[in-house]
Amino acid sequence: MINHLVIAPVLLPLLAGVSLLLLRGRGLKTQRVLSLVSVIMQIGLAAALLSAVNGGEILAYAVGNWQAPFGIVLVADRLSVWMLIITALLSLCVLSYAVCGGDNTGKHFHVLFQLQLLGLNGAFLTGDLFNLFVFFEILLLASYSLLLHGGGRQRTKAGFHFVVINLVGSTLFLFAVGILYGILGTLNMADLAVKVAQTTPEDVFLVSTAGFLLFGVFALKAALLPLYTWLPAAYAHTSAPVAALFAIMTKVGAYSILRIYTLIFGEQAGPEANLIEAWLLPMALMTLFVGMLGVLASTHLRQQVAYLVVASIGSLFIALGLNTEAGIAAGVYYLPHSTFASAGFFILADIIAKRRGAEGDKFEIGTKISYQRLLGALFFTMAVLMVGLPPLSGFIGKFLILNAAISHPSLPLIMGVVLVSSFMGLVAIARSGSLIFYRALPAPEKPPLTEAEMKADRKLLVIELLPVISLLMLCIVLVVCAGSVMEFAHATAAQLLQPAAYIDAVFNDGVTR
Amino acid sequence: MEALIAIILGTLTACGVYLILRARTFPVVLGLTFLSYAVNLFLLIMGRLTVGKPPIILEGITDYADPLPQALVLTAIVIGFAMTAFVIVLALKAYVRLGNDHVDGTHKL
Numbered sequence: 001m002i003n004h005l006v007i008a009p010v011l012l013p014l015l016a017g018v019s020l021l022l023l024r025g026r027g028l029k030t031q032r033v034l035s036l037v038s039v040i041m042q043i044g045l046a047a048a049l050l051s052a053v054n055g056g057e058i059l060a061y062a063v064g065n066w067q068a069p070f071g072i073v074l075v076a077d078r079l080s081v082w083m084l085i086i087t088a089l090l091s092l093c094v095l096s097y098a099v100c101g102g103d104n105t106g107k108h109f110h111v112l113f114q115l116q117l118l119g120l121n122g123a124f125l126t127g128d129l130f131n132l133f134v135f136f137e138i139l140l141l142a143s144y145s146l147l148l149h150g151g152g153r154q155r156t157k158a159g160f161h162f163v164v165i166n167l168v169g170s171t172l173f174l175f176a177v178g179i180l181y182g183i184l185g186t187l188n189m190a191d192l193a194v195k196v197a198q199t200t201p202e203d204v205f206l207v208s209t210a211g212f213l214l215f216g217v218f219a220l221k222a223a224l225l226p227l228y229t230w231l232p233a234a235y236a237h238t239s240a241p242v243a244a245l246f247a248i249m250t251k252v253g254a255y256s257i258l259r260i261y262t263l264i265f266g267e268q269a270g271p272e273a274n275l276i277e278a279w280l281l282p283m284a285l286m287t288l289f290v291g292m293l294g295v296l297a298s299t300h301l302r303q304q305v306a307y308l309v310v311a312s313i314g315s316l317f318i319a320l321g322l323n324t325e326a327g328i329a330a331g332v333y334y335l336p337h338s339t340f341a342s343a344g345f346f347i348l349a350d351i352i353a354k355r356r357g358a359e360g361d362k363f364e365i366g367t368k369i370s371y372q373r374l375l376g377a378l379f380f381t382m383a384v385l386m387v388g389l390p391p392l393s394g395f396i397g398k399f400l401i402l403n404a405a406i407s408h409p410s411l412p413l414i415m416g417v418v419l420v421s422s423f424m425g426l427v428a429i430a431r432s433g434s435l436i437f438y439r440a441l442p443a444p445e446k447p448p449l450t451e452a453e454m455k456a457d458r459k460l461l462v463i464e465l466l467p468v469i470s471l472l473m474l475c476i477v478l479v480v481c482a483g484s485v486m487e488f489a490h491a492t493a494a495q496l497l498q499p500a501a502y503i504d505a506v507f508n509d510g511v512t513r
Numbered sequence: 514m515e516a517l518i519a520i521i522l523g524t525l526t527a528c529g530v531y532l533i534l535r536a537r538t539f540p541v542v543l544g545l546t547f548l549s550y551a552v553n554l555f556l557l558i559m560g561r562l563t564v565g566k567p568p569i570i571l572e573g574i575t576d577y578a579d580p581l582p583q584a585l586v587l588t589a590i591v592i593g594f595a596m597t598a599f600v601i602v603l604a605l606k607a608y609v610r611l612g613n614d615h616v617d618g619t620h621k622l
Contacts, residue, residue: 134592137596144603148603156618157607157618160604160607163603164545167596168545170592171545177585179559181582182560
C-alpha cells in the first residue's frame with residue numbers, strides 16, 4: 001500500500017489538470033478552488049512520503065508491475081521527496097499570488113499550472129532515463145505556454161528563444177539516450193549504474209560522450225554558464241507568478257545533475273567515475289561571478305532578480321561541484337532557500353512595479369509609492385536573504401558552502417569568488433533599493449482617496465503580500481530548524497554517495513534500508 | 514548499410530544545425546524538424562540494423578530485432594510532432610505581433 005503512494009504525486013496533478021480542463025466552463029472561481037485544493041493535497045502527499053523515506057528507506061514503484069529493468073520504475077528516496085516538498089510549498093505560495101489576478105490574463109492558467117507540476121513531480125520521481133526525458137517534455141511544454149501566458153511583444157520574443165533552445169536541448173538529450181541504449185542496452189538508471197561500471201575499454205569514449213551530452217542538457221536547464229543566456233530575458237518578461245514558479249525549473253537541472261552524476265557516473269562508475277567533476281566547479285564559479293555582473297548591470301528590477309537567480313544557481317553548483325558529502329549537504333540546504341527567496345523576490349518586484357505606475361520596474365526616478373515603508377522593509381529583507389547576509393537562511397547556506405570547501409585545494413578561489421560576488425550583489429541591490437524607495441519624487445497631486453478605496457487598496461496589498469511573507473517565513477523556518485534540516489541534508493548526501501542501496505531497492509522492488 | 518545510415522544522419526544533423534543558426538523563424542523551425550528526424554533515425558538504429566528478424570521471443574531463434582527502440586522512437590516522434598506544431602504557431606504569432614519574422618523580432622537591413 002505504502003508503495004502506491006510513490007505514484008500519487010504524479011497522478012494527482014494529472015487528474016486535477018484534466019478535471020480543470022473539463023470544468024473550464026464553470027468560471028474562474030471553481031478553477032481556483034480546485035487548483036488550490038490539488039496543491040494543498042500535494043503538500044500532504046509529499047509530507048506522507050517524507051515520513052516514509054526519512055529513516056533511509058528507498059521506495060521503488062514498478063509501474064504496471066513490470067519489474068526493473070524491463071518496466072519503468074518510480075523511485076522515492078530522500079532527495080526526490082525533498083524536491084517534491086519544495087515544489088509543493090512553492091506552488092502553493094505562487095498559486096495564492098496568481099489567484100490575485102495573474103491567472104486572469106489568458107485561458108487555462110490553472111490547467112497548465114497543474115500539468116507543469118505533473119512534469120516536475122514526475123521528473124523528480126522517475127528512475128528511468130527515457131521517462132525523465134518524457135517528464136522533461138511535459139514540464140517544458142507546460143512552461144512554454146505558461147511563459148507566453150497573457151501575451152505581449154517582449155514575452156513573445158523571449159518565449160521563442162526559450163522554446164527553440166529547449167527543443168535543441170531535448171534533441172541532445174535523445175542523442176545521449178540513444179548512445180547509452182545502443183552501448184549498454186538499458187535505460188533504467190539503476191541498471192545503467194551497474195552497466196556503466198562494466199563498460200569495455202573501446203566503448204568508454206562513447207559512454208563518456210553520452211555522459212557529457214547529458215551534462216550539457218542539464219546545464220542548459222539549470223542555466224549554468226555559458227548556457228544561461230535564455231534565462232534573464234524569459235524570467236524578466238513573463239508574468240510574475242510564472243517567473244516565481246520557474247524558480248524551481250532551474251532546480252530540475254540541478255536535481256538531474258545531482259542524481260545522474262552520483263548514481264550513474266559517480267564514484268563507482270569504473271572508467272567513467274566522477275565524469276564531470278573537473279568541469280562542474282569552474283563552471284559554477286563563473287556562473288556566480290557573471291550572474292552577479294548581470295545583477296550590477298541590470299536596468300530593470302525583474303531583470304535584476306532574474307540575474308540573482310543565475311547567481312544563486314552558481315552558488316548551488318559550487319556546493320555540488322565540491323563532490324563531497326559536506327558539499328552536497330550544503331547544496332541540499334541551499335536549494336530550497338534559493339528557490340523560495342527568488343520566488344518571493346519575483347512576486348515582491350511585481351507588486352512594487354504595479355504600484356510605481358508608468359515607470360514599472362525600470363531603474364528610473366519615479367514617484368513615491370503607497371505603503372512605501374512596508375514594501376521597503378520587505379525589499380530590504382529580501383535583499384538580505386538573497387545576498388546572504390546574516391541572520392537569514394542565505395547566510396547559513398553560504399556559510400555551509402564555504403565551510404564544506406575548507407579542505408578543497410582551490411579554497412582561495414572559491415572563497416574569493418563567493419565573497420566578492422556577494423559584495424557585488426549587495427552594492428547592486430542597495431543601489432536599486434535606494435533608487436526606488438529614497439530618491440522617489442513626491443506623488444503628484446491627486447484627489448484624496450475615499451475611505452472605501454483606501455480600504456480596498458489595503459486589502460489587496462495584504463492579499464498580495466501574503467505569499468511573499470509565506471515564502472519569507474519558509475526561509476525563516478530553514479534558519480530556525482537549521483539543525484534538523486542539516487541532519488536531513490547530511491543523510492541525503494550520504495544516501496546519494498552510496499548508490500548501492502538505490503540499485504538494490506529498484507531491483508528488489510521493495511523497501512530497503 | 515551502416516555507412517549509408519551514418520551519412521544520412523550526418524547530413525540531416527548538419528542541415529539542422531545550419532538552419533537553426535539562421536536569423537528567420539521559418540528556417541529555424543525547419544532546422545528543428547531536421548534535427549528531430551536525425552535523432553529519431555538515430556534512436557531507431559540504436560537497436561542495430563537487422564532485416565527480417567522477429568521482435569518477440571520464439572522457440573529456436575537466437576537473433577532478434579530489438580523492439581524497444583521502436584517504442585522509444587514512437588514516443589519521441591509524437592513529442593517532436595507536438596513540439597513542432599507548437600513552435601510553428603508560436604513563430605506565426607511572433608510574426609503577427611512583432612511585424613517581421615526575425616528571431617530577435619528586429620528587422621535590420
